[in-house]
Amino acid sequence: MSERILGIETSCDETAAAVVSDGREVLSSVIHSQIDEHAVYGGVVPELAGRSHLRELTGITDRALVEAGVGLEEIDAVAVTTRPGLIGSLLVGVSTAKGLAYGADLPLIGVHHIEAHVYAATMECSSPPYPCIALVVSGGHTALYRAESPLEHTLLAATLDDAAGEAFDKVAWLLGLPYPGGPSVSALAREGRADAIAFPRYRAPGGGGGFSFSGLKTSVLYHLRGGDALAPTPPPEGIDDRADVAASFEQAVVEALVSETLRAARREGLETILVAGGVACNHRLREEMKRQGEQDGRLVVFPSPSYCTDNAVMIAGLGSELLRAGRTCGWDLDASPR
Ligand code: KG4
Ligand code: ZN
Numbered sequence: 337m338s339e340r341i342l343g344i345e346t347s348c349d350e351t352a353a354a355v356v357s358d359g360r361e362v363l364s365s366v367i368h369s370q371i372d373e374h375a376v377y378g379g380v381v382p383e384l385a386g387r388s389h390l391r392e393l394t395g396i397t398d399r400a401l402v403e404a405g406v407g408l409e410e411i412d413a414v415a416v417t418t419r420p421g422l423i424g425s426l427l428v429g430v431s432t433a434k435g436l437a438y439g440a441d442l443p444l445i446g447v448h449h450i451e452a453h454v455y456a457a458t459m460e461c462s463s464p465p466y467p468c469i470a471l472v473v474s475g476g477h478t479a480l481y482r483a484e485s486p487l488e489h490t491l492l493a494a495t496l497d498d499a500a501g502e503a504f505d506k507v508a509w510l511l512g513l514p515y516p517g518g519p520s521v522s523a524l525a526r527e528g529r530a531d532a533i534a535f536p537r538y539r540a541p542g543g544g545g546g547f548s549f550s551g552l553k554t555s556v557l558y559h560l561r562g563g564d565a566l567a568p569t570p571p572p573e574g575i576d577d578r579a580d581v582a583a584s585f586e587q588a589v590v591e592a593l594v595s596e597t598l599r600a601a602r603r604e605g606l607e608t609i610l611v612a613g614g615v616a617c618n619h620r621l622r623e624e625m626k627r628q629g630e631q632d633g634r635l636v637v638f639p640s641p642s643y644c645t646d647n648a649v650m651i652a653g654l655g656s657e658l659l660r661a662g663r664t665c666g667w668d669l670d671a672s673p674r
Contacts, residue, residue: 339412339659340404342436343652344397346429347421347449348475349373349380351392352648355404355411359656360459363404365649368392371516378509380475386424393432400648408440413664415655418446419672420476426671434667443664445655450477453612455486455657456643456650465608465637469601473593473621474613474646475501475516478547480600483610486657492600493545500589500615503549507556507585511578521582522618528579530587530620533559537588545596552588556581590621594628601634608635616644 338358345352349370355363370388374380401408416433418426430446437444454470470481470489478501479494498506501518508517513524535555538548559581593615601609609629615621622638629636643649658664 339656340406340410341652341655341659342400342411342414343648343655344414344416344429344433345646345648345651346389346393346425347417348425348646349385350646351389351396352646353397353400354648354652355400355406356649356652356656359653362649363406364400365647366396366400366403367647368396375515378515379505382422382424385422386428389425389428393428397432397436408436411440411442413443413445413655413659415445415447415651415658417449417452417651418669419448420674421449423671423673430669430671434669438667443659444669445658445663446665446669447651447654447658450479451489452650452654454481454483454489454610455654456647457610457612457637457639458486459643459653460639461637465610467606468608468610469597469604469606470610470612471593471597472613473500473611473615475499475505477613480597482604482606486654487661493547493596495547495549497548497550498553500549500593501613503553503589504615506553510557510560511582518615518618522586522620524579525583525586525620528581528583530583532577532580533584535584535588537592545600547592547596549589552585556585586620590618590624593621594624597625598628598632608637610637612639612644614645617641
């Protein structure tokens, strides 16, 4: 029998709700982005994010049900992101999901945001891609997992400091480009040369794995300010190699992501590589991972761009798998930032 899940996502700056049938068929997907509210600050302001979710979530959830053409009585479970994310924002989603599930006497399911990003990358696959290597690259996370199934993930490596998306956002700010930085840096990078500036690449000591982007970000800062970190931003007049900076920075991030992912795939003996999260929209990452992965004899899977960034389809989808596995939650379900 087919089951319909209502998914709710409020972990960061997207208020989203979706109805998904059988973990794959998307009946509706509604997203309210808060980008305009945060852009003026150059990043997400947690307090504003929480308040905005509170204002929007009920309307967004209603719309998801209306667009799916179903009432709450035709839903089989309510799934909600519980972690990781901004705690105030998560709590809005969790409390709303609890209220809906309790009122309609439905099972409640807590979903891990990162595992849902990985699930999103599998939703358009014609057959299950497991086992595989999953690279999750978003504004808050950069990590490699070994995934055996939608519900089994082993962490292989993570960033020591900034997430890849966070590095894009901070470099955008240094370049005087709008938030979110990924799309704006990437657009400027198309006009520059990726080999113009030799920004550093992190190498883990002793041949270990992992990522680090804070040194790269600092190098961009020093480059733009002519070695004087306290000089004003945007860059001093007369020096405008910002397109080359954007392209060379993007190249450094992409090289780190691709080489670590391929190393992990070889080490783990896995043929399939999934890439998920907002940075998976990046066209250079998509091209390079596909090119080098295929050269190495591996299948590389990226979700459509709308499934890379935060959405509730991935929450409802993974919620379906959790429901089938009997992993429902009690009314004491809580949110957690980690
Ligand atoms: O997955 P996501 O929507 O939210 C989190 O869970 O963090 O990812 C948002 C991140 C932002 O840092 C944004 O700058 C980055 O994804 N991003 C990109 C691109 N589009 C979005 N980074 C690089 N290139 C892009 N085209
Ligand atoms: Zn995300």
